[in-house]
Amino acid sequence: MVPLVFHPIYSQLALPARHRFPIQKYQSLKDKLIKSGVVEDSFWRPLPIEYAKINAAHSAFYVDSFLNGTINDKAIRRIGMPWSEQFVQRTLHAVGGTVLASQLAMEHGVALNLTGGYHHAFFDAGSGFCVFNDIILSAKEMLKKPGIDRVLAFDCDVHQGDGTALLASEDSSIYTVSLHCEKNFPARKQHSDLDFPLSRGMADDEYLHVVECAINLAFSTALPDAVIYDGGVDIHEADDLGYLQISTKGVYERDKLVFDACKRYGVPVVAVIGGGYQRDIDDLVDVHFQLFRAAGAVK
Ligand SMILES: [Zn+2]
Numbered sequence: 001m002v003p004l005v006f007h008p009i010y011s012q013l014a015l016p017a018r019h020r021f022p023i024q025k026y027q028s029l030k031d032k033l034i035k036s037g038v039v040e041d042s043f044w045r046p047l048p049i050e051y052a053k054i055n056a057a058h059s060a061f062y063v064d065s066f067l068n069g070t071i072n073d074k075a076i077r078r079i080g081m082p083w084s085e086q087f088v089q090r091t092l093h094a095v096g097g098t099v100l101a102s103q104l105a106m107e108h109g110v111a112l113n114l115t116g117g118y119h120h121a122f123f124d125a126g127s128g129f130c131v132f133n134d135i136i137l138s139a140k141e142m143l144k145k146p147g148i149d150r151v152l153a154f155d156c157d158v159h160q161g162d163g164t165a166l167l168a169s170e171d172s173s174i175y176t177v178s179l180h181c182e183k184n185f186p187a188r189k190q191h192s193d194l195d196f197p198l199s200r201g202m203a204d205d206e207y208l209h210v211v212e213c214a215i216n217l218a219f220s221t222a223l224p225d226a227v228i229y230d231g232g233v234d235i236h237e238a239d240d241l242g243y244l245q246i247s248t249k250g251v252y253e254r255d256k257l258v259f260d261a262c263k264r265y266g267v268p269v270v271a272v273i274g275g276g277y278q279r280d281i282d283d284l285v286d287v288h289f290q291l292f293r294a295a296g297a298v299k
Contacts, residue, residue: 002297003104003111005044005097006030010115013090021129026115028285036298046100048092057136057167059124066131079126091131098134098272102142105270110295116272117230119161135228136167139174142226152224157232157274158242165190175222179214181243200243204250211254215261227262231255232274233287240277248287255294
């Protein structure tokens, strides 16, 4: 049984009407997994991440200002969601979810969080719907475990993992890889350990070839003891914010390449669902669902 991490609060955030963020997708994804035969016992409920753990990657001033609501308007606009007490609670649980999933992955080999992938969060600022960088925070927690000396952050969201890259830039124990559409947000890219900028309009065959090369190169170069995988689905051909042409089958095959490589190398992997912005929630959830099929959590 593959451990899955979920909290109803993931979808409990009031956003302005017509806000482009599909906040209901998390609950819909959980419902689809249950309908597809995943038992309730597979789900673990996260606690909010502790304050001291957030400070391992973020400035105390930034963390405090977000938690107590004194964060300024410009900083909140960069995050792209209005500040609220609900937003604070949702953020703490979502990030706590990836930390919990990473611990479960080390015990069970693989685990997934039904949110996560806040890869645009920097040391002292949030950006692009990301507040605190769950990928870096989870990597730091994993590195506390004996035998885990290097973590690979493998990011296949269509947007570059710029916050992750910068936060890990002086930390050789976290190896960052990003495969992203070159002409897309963020305009200013950072340097991951390995970057694969992809051209607009790229389709399945070419894309899957790059993914296969990238994961093999990442393993042979980084020799990681654990992997954090961002399986963002904004690479999908129907996505509103991506410019790639990847089919639903292509998403499944990408995720399978990553999980199979982790299995082959005998390395635990925690996966987060990352971005995905199709307006039709059922269609969007169907694409996110591929990650769970590829991980063997569901048929
Ligand atoms: Zn994205």
